[in-house]
Amino acid sequence: MTPPLRDARSKQVRRLTELSRALSYAVSADEVYELALHATAALLHADQVVLLVKDEDERLVLHSRPRWLGQKLEQELTSLDESTVALLQEQLAQSAKHGFLAVPLVIDDRVSGVLAVTRPDGSSERLDDEWVLSSVADQTAVALEKIRLNRAALLADKARREREEQFQSLYDSPLIGLVFKTTDGKVVDANDAFFALTGYSRDAAHELSWDTIVPHDTVRHPERPQPGRGSKMLPFEAELRRRDGHTVEVLIGSAMLEEQDRELVFVVDISAQKRAEASMRLLSEASNALIGASLDHAALMKSLAFLVVPRFADWCAIELVETGAQIGEHVAIEHVSSSRIAHAHQWRRRFPPQRNATAGVARVIRTGQSQLHDEIANAFLTEYVCEDDAASELKQEGLRSAILVPLVMEGRVGGVITFVRGKRRRRFGREDLMLAEEIGRRAAAALVSARLYRQANDAIGLRDEFLAVAAHELKTPLATLQLQLDALHTGLAASDVALDRARHRVDSARRQAERLTKLVEDLLDVSLITTHQLALERQDCDVIELVREVASHFEAHAGRAGSPIELQLPEQPVVGCLDRSRIEQVLVNLVANAIKYGAGKPICIAVIQRDHKAEIVVKDAGIGIASKDLARIFQRFERAVSTRHYGGLGLGLFIAQRIVHAHGGEIDVRSLPGAGAEFVVSLPLPRDAECRDEEAIA
Amino acid sequence: MTRPCTILIVDDDTDLRDTLVDLLSDLGFDVVSAEHGAAALQIVQQRDLRPDVILLDIMMPVMDGPAFAAERKREPRLATVPVIALTAHRDSGWAARQVGAVACLSKPLKLEHLVAAIEAAASRPGGEP
Numbered sequence: 001m002t003p004p005l006r007d008a009r010s011k012q013v014r015r016l017t018e019l020s021r022a023l024s025y026a027v028s029a030d031e032v033y034e035l036a037l038h039a040t041a042a043l044l045h046a047d048q049v050v051l052l053v054k055d056e057d058e059r060l061v062l063h064s065r066p067r068w069l070g071q072k073l074e075q076e077l078t079s080l081d082e083s084t085v086a087l088l089q090e091q092l093a094q095s096a097k098h099g100f101l102a103v104p105l106v107i108d109d110r111v112s113g114v115l116a117v118t119r120p121d122g123s124s125e126r127l128d129d130e131w132v133l134s135s136v137a138d139q140t141a142v143a144l145e146k147i148r149l150n151r152a153a154l155l156a157d158k159a160r161r162e163r164e165e166q167f168q169s170l171y172d173s174p175l176i177g178l179v180f181k182t183t184d185g186k187v188v189d190a191n192d193a194f195f196a197l198t199g200y201s202r203d204a205a206h207e208l209s210w211d212t213i214v215p216h217d218t219v220r221h222p223e224r225p226q227p228g229r230g231s232k233m234l235p236f237e238a239e240l241r242r243r244d245g246h247t248v249e250v251l252i253g254s255a256m257l258e259e260q261d262r263e264l265v266f267v268v269d270i271s272a273q274k275r276a277e278a279s280m281r282l283l284s285e286a287s288n289a290l291i292g293a294s295l296d297h298a299a300l301m302k303s304l305a306f307l308v309v310p311r312f313a314d315w316c317a318i319e320l321v322e323t324g325a326q327i328g329e330h331v332a333i334e335h336v337s338s339s340r341i342a343h344a345h346q347w348r349r350r351f352p353p354q355r356n357a358t359a360g361v362a363r364v365i366r367t368g369q370s371q372l373h374d375e376i377a378n379a380f381l382t383e384y385v386c387e388d389d390a391a392s393e394l395k396q397e398g399l400r401s402a403i404l405v406p407l408v409m410e411g412r413v414g415g416v417i418t419f420v421r422g423k424r425r426r427r428f429g430r431e432d433l434m435l436a437e438e439i440g441r442r443a444a445a446a447l448v449s450a451r452l453y454r455q456a457n458d459a460i461g462l463r464d465e466f467l468a469v470a471a472h473e474l475k476t477p478l479a480t481l482q483l484q485l486d487a488l489h490t491g492l493a494a495s496d497v498a499l500d501r502a503r504h505r506v507d508s509a510r511r512q513a514e515r516l517t518k519l520v521e522d523l524l525d526v527s528l529i530t531t532h533q534l535a536l537e538r539q540d541c542d543v544i545e546l547v548r549e550v551a552s553h554f555e556a557h558a559g560r561a562g563s564p565i566e567l568q569l570p571e572q573p574v575v576g577c578l579d580r581s582r583i584e585q586v587l588v589n590l591v592a593n594a595i596k597y598g599a600g601k602p603i604c605i606a607v608i609q610r611d612h613k614a615e616i617v618v619k620d621a622g623i624g625i626a627s628k629d630l631a632r633i634f635q636r637f638e639r640a641v642s643t644r645h646y647g648g649l650g651l652g653l654f655i656a657q658r659i660v661h662a663h664g665g666e667i668d669v670r671s672l673p674g675a676g677a678e679f680v681v682s683l684p685l686p687r688d689a690e691c692r693d694e695e696a697i698a
Numbered sequence: 699m700t701r702p703c704t705i706l707i708v709d710d711d712t713d714l715r716d717t718l719v720d721l722l723s724d725l726g727f728d729v730v731s732a733e734h735g736a737a738a739l740q741i742v743q744q745r746d747l748r749p750d751v752i753l754l755d756i757m758m759p760v761m762d763g764p765a766f767a768a769e770r771k772r773e774p775r776l777a778t779v780p781v782i783a784l785t786a787h788r789d790s791g792w793a794a795r796q797v798g799a800v801a802c803l804s805k806p807l808k809l810e811h812l813v814a815a816i817e818a819a820a821s822r823p824g825g826e827p
Contacts, residue, residue, distance in 0.1 A: 472757070475786035479805035480714045486809035487721050501724075508717055515713075560712055646759055 009128070015043050016135055023143035029055070032147060036115065036140040037065040043132050044101075046117035052088060053105065053113035053144065056151070088114050103134045105141035112141055177250075177267035180257075185210040188262060197250075197269055199243035210265075214238050214252065240267065246426070249274040272431075279435045282311055286439055290446035295453050298331040301415075304443055305334035308419065312435070315399075315420035317344070318443075321365055321413060331415075336422075351390035360384035361416045364404045368413050370440075371404040372433045376420075401428040405440035409448045417443065466637045466650070473519055473649055477512035484509040522651045525585075526636060529658050536579040536662055540688055543574040543583070543614045547605055550587040554595065562600035563620070565591070569607050574614045576685025582659045583683070586667075587616070589652035590679050594620035596646065597677070613665075614683045621676040630669055656681075703820045706749035707731040708738040708766060709784060710758040718753065721809060727816070734758040735766025742775050750820045752781045756793050767797035780819040 019039040026032045033051055040049045051063040089102045102116035115137040119129070171178055177194030181187050187208040195202055198213055218239035235253035242248060254265040289303045301318040309316050318332040333344045353361055359380050364371060373380055376399050382391040400423045407415035417440055421428060428436075484505040491502065528534035551565045558565050587605075594603045599622035606617040625633060629640035634657045639650040653667075660667045664684045671677035705727050709715045712733070719729045730747060732738035735758060741747060752770075756763035763783065770776040783799035784807070794802035800822060801815045 472786035475805040476711050476714060479784075479786075479807050480711070480717045482806035483714075483717050483721055483809055483812075487724070490809065504720075508713060511713060557712075646757075 012043055012128075012132055015039060016132070016139075019136065020139050023139050026143055026147065029053075029144060029147050032140060032143045033063040035143075036136055037063060040115065040117060040133065040136050041065055043136065044117050044119060044129050046119050048118045050088070050102075050116045051113060051140070052116075056148075088116055101129055101133055103130065103137045105137045105144070107141050107145045112144065113137075115140060175268065177269075179210075179265040179267065180262050181210050181265060182262060183256075187213075194267060197242075197248065197267060198240065212241065214240055214250075218247075219252075237270070275431065278311065279431070282308065283435070283438055283442070287442055290442055295450040297447060297450060300446055300450055301332040301443070302334075304417075304439070305332040308439065309334040310336040312432075312439075313403075313419035314422045314425060315344075315418070317418045317420075318407075318415065319361065319418075320407070320415040320447075347390075347393065358383045361404065361418065364406050364416045365413050368406050368408060370406065370433060370437055371402075372428060372430070373402045374427045374429065376400060376402055398423045400425060403428050403433055403436045405433075405436045407440055407444040407447060409444050409451070414444065414447065462637050469637075470519075470523070470649055474516065477515040477519075481509050481512040481516075484512070519649065522649055522655060525655050526651055529655065534658075534662075536582060538577045538579050540575055541578050541580040541583070543576065543578075543607055543616065543683070543685075544569050545573070546580065546584055547587060547607055547616065550584060550591055551605060553588070554591050558591075558595050558603065561595050561598065563595050563598040563603045566602055566604045567606075568604060570609060572609075574607055574609045574685065576612075576614065576683065577688050578663060578683065578685075579659075583663070586656040586659050586681060587618070589656045590618040590681070593652060593679075594618050594622070594677075596648070597641070598622035601676070609685075612685050614685055616681040616683070617678060618681075619676065619678040624673045624675045625669065625671040625677055626673050630671065633669070634667070702726060702728045703751065703816070704728040704730065704747070704749045705751050705753060705816060706738060706742070706747065706779075707753045708733075708735060708758070708763075709753070709755035710734055711755070722816075725813060735761030735763070735769065738766060739769055739773060742773065746775070748775050749779055751816050752776070752779050753816075754781050754783055754797055754799065756783060756785045756796060763793075764796045780822050782815050782819055 016039075019035060022035050022039075023032060026035060033053070036051055037049045040046060049065045053061060053063070055061045089100065100116060100118045102114055104111045105113035105115060115133060117129075117133060170176060171191045173191075174193050174196070177191060177197045179187055179190040179194050187205055187210060190202075190205060192202075195205070200208060218241075219236055235251050238250055238252055239247040240250045248269055249271040251268045251270045252265060254263050256263050286304060286307055289307050290300065297320060301320070305316040305318055314336045316332070316334045317330060319330045322329075330345070330348060333341050333348075335341050335344065355362055357363065359371075360383070378391070378395060381394045381399075384391070384394070399420050401421045403419045405417050405419075406413045407417065409415075417436070419428070419436055488502060488505050488509075525534060547567065547569060551567055554565060591603070591605065598620040601621035603621075604617070604619045606615075606619070608615040608617070623641070625640045632638045633640050634653050636654045637650045638654070639646070639648065657667050660681055660683065664686075666682045668680045668682070669677060670680070705722055707715055707718050707722075707729060709718070709731070710733050715731045715733065719731050722729045730741060730745075730749065732741050737760070738752075739761075742749075754763050754766065758766075761769070767781065770779070770781070780800040781797055783794050783797050783802040784805060785793035785802060786805040791802070793799075800819050803812060803815055
């Protein structure tokens with residue numbers, strides 16, 4: 001070796017040593033590429049250095065110095081092997097002016113890249129050059145492999161750390177209970193969430209048996225797979241038994257751990273979800289029950305109470321309240337133990353609800369607000385019943401929690417539902433209150449529908465009865481009219497009818513026509529009153545004179561009925577600006593009733609003037625009116641007696657009252673069964689100027 | 699007829715009652731009337747009356763048609779007397795059953811129908827339908 005050559009070789013060795021050291025410090029693949037390209041160019045005085053390698057994502061990438069302007073090799077090549085090297089060599093041969101050289105980068109007998117050069121002079125040092133290039137390629141391959149391994153190790157470490165963090169956050173989660181247990185059911189470790197769920201302390205963990213916490217018979221999964229190494233079980237629902245004996249609905253999943261002979265079990269409390277499902281189911285069934293139930297209020301509420309006990313409460317009491325009442329009447333009581341229902345009814349009879357109670361049903365009725373007593377306090381019971389004896393009896397019932405909700409019907413509290421749970425049940429909470437209120441709303445809607453249906457039916461029944469009565473009333477005078485006309489017809493045909501007989505029959509026929517007219521007028525008046533079209537035509541009139549006329553009109557009829565009319569009238573006229581014909585109508589209706597129901601006893605009509613008022617009293621000594629009927633006799637189509645015994649449309653008092661009210665007056669009745677009735681019409685007596693022209697009667 | 703046919707009219711409507719008395723008297727019947735069942739029973743007992751036909755209204759105060767019909771069976775003078783129901787009820791069959799009537803006439807009445815019904819009833823051997 002000549003001295004210049006030896007120097008050159010020595011320089012190459014030094015450069016290679018420097019490269020080796022630099023590569024050992026390289027921390028990235030790009031740094032390795034840069035070092036390799038730079039060193040190759042310097043060592044071999046190359047025109048072009050090309051490094052073809054796989055990047056981190058296993059794609060072929062071409063690095064070059066100066067920049068490679070030839071064919072895009074990396075797109076043509078799909079893998080790195082001997083053929084790749086051959087192809088690269090072929091490409092380099094085409095572009096090289098003098099010569100080219102290419103060597104593979106090999107790791108573990110696997111080609112991981114190609115390093116190649118083109119040179120201006122490729123003759124004298126070819127073998128050395130190949131040795132140098134191979135040396136650079138080997139060092140580069142080792143450096144790249146080292147970086148790849150480092151990176152893989154870093155990534156693996158990062159992934160492990162992430163997995164550990166994820167598991168830790170799962171382990172720390174208050175929502176998911178995690179348990180490590182042996183395959184024979186011994187609890188080895190568990191997280192705080194699990195201990196919170198079960199009520200056991202961490203100290204007692206080693207004594208815990210899985211079968212005690214999740215009894216096998218509570219598992220609701222028909223095909224629970226047998227656990228095996230590495231197997232994952234499908235999640236299943238079960239009941240977890242807490243240390244205090246209560247049960248919690250849970251979802252359980254597990255996986256066998258490979259490394260240890262252990263099972264990792266996760267436990268999720270799904271009781272809230274289960275309760276929500278049960279609530280939805282209960283509401284849906286309640287709606288069905290209320291829609292499909294009878295239209296009778298009591299039957300409707302009984303079916304509701306039956307539905308909610310024991311699913312929602314141990315006790316359910318429903319009471320309905322009449323308008324204006326402060327306490328209601330129990331229409332349904334239900335209890336988990338049916339033997340307690342009779343006891344509850346008995347208790348209620350002994351201690352009827354107090355209007356002045358500051359808690360409980362009376363308060364809900366007053367305020368229309370629901371009440372949630374999650375823990376029933378003794379003070380509440382005392383306030384509820386207002387009596388110490390009753391409160392102490394209630395305390396022995398073991399009541400834990402109560403909800404009271406109003407039944408709001410058409411804007412007023414029409415009833416109250418009370419739900420109570422005993423000591424063995426979970427306390428009522430906010431979500432239970434919401435469910436109870438929804439049940440209350442649906443029950444109230446059903447009650448309103450039932451009431452409207454019943455009212456509509458009653459109205460139809462009343463109308464039908466009225467039509468039957470009206471037909472009867474119209475037919476009776478028609479019967480007389482028909483007979484008289486038949487007789488007249490027969491008599492006239494025979495030409496033997498005496499004049500006085502004919503006159504008598506015509507008179508009778510006219511009376512029947514008048515009766516028919518009166519009936520039709522009453523019907524018309526009702527129609528006008530109902531549609532607010534009946535108007536007053538006021539004029540000065542003397543009430544005394546009017547009473548005399550009406551009494552005179554009824555004299556014969558009253559005499560035949562054995563009820564002579566006695567008049568008690570002041571000497572002086574009693575004058576006011578009244579609708580004369582309408583007041584006459586009032587008197588006619590009252591006197592006709594007095595004769596009809598007078599039981600053949602005398603009738604008295606009295607007029608008393610008090611200041612600017614006239615009081616007209618029509619009094620009979622007949623069958624009288626029961627107190628329960630007094631309020632309704634002024635209503636349309638109503639009467640206090642059976643239509644079986646007494647005819648009439650049931651309109652007279654209704655029309656009379658409306659006429660008196662239109663005059664600004666009042667009509668009142670005092671009566672006892674069997675002791676007659678006294679109707680008092682109190683009429684203001686306005687002067688002419690004070691009269692309004694027309695007032696509608698409504 | 700060997701003796702005048704006696705008719706007992708029981709109806710609370712004075713006009714109709716008077717008209718029936720008037721017309722049937724003119725036609726040669728012996729007519730007695732009462733405003734309700736109790737009054738009719740009283741008249742029968744006081745006068746030892748044995749009518750041949752009873753014209754009976756259904757709806758009346760004090761004692762109505764069905765109640766009178768029940769009492770009739772306990773009164774030997776009336777037990778076998780045929781009853782003709784007078785009714786303004788829509789269902790005359792129902793009305794007839796209520797009082798055990800042999801015939802039922804709906805109001806308003808035609809005179810010739812009434813007379814025909816009375817004669818048919820009076821010629822029956824017994825009072826029961």
